[in-house]
Amino acid sequence: MLNKINSWIDQTLQNHSNQIISCEHFCSQFNGFYPAEFLANSYYVVIDRLPKPDFPELRQAGFGCYIDMDIQGITYKNTYFIKKGYEGELxxxxxxxxxxxxxxxxGAQAFIQRYMDEILSFGYQNAPLEKMAYDLQYHFSVKNAPLSIPDYVQNKI
Ligand SMILES: [Zn+2]
Structure with a gap:
């Protein structure tokens, strides 16, 4: 299953390779949080409908709610997809x-495994990988005190 998801992700990224935008242009807005080099090697795609691996096996395994959930963004490796209309939300x-x-x-396989385990055990809202992202998002939006996000993630993951 992990291999199937991983291949689906690679194919999805390849299918949208002509629409990717480099995150380089966030350099000044994310200064103090994300290094320029990291931003230059991260990408996003603005899209009407977020791509998700809608496999019957995943629905059977209990991921139906997650697959159908209306979210604004989803990340696959170094690229994330943003629902059209939300691309202005820093x-x-x-x-x-x-x-x-x-x-x-x-790493890809370990991320997929852990993310899936967390969704099943904790639900989307309380999944630790999501919580970390929401906490740091809050830190940026509300406190706005510089913090090296790569160091934070490396230490806390
Ligand atoms: Zn998230």
């Missing part, structure tokens, strides 16, 4: 970039 970009770092720290 905090959402900030949130998805936390996930890019989580993917990098854990």
């Amino acid at each position: 905090a959402l970009h900030f949130h998805e970039l936390v996930h890019v770092l989580q993917w990098q720290n854990l």
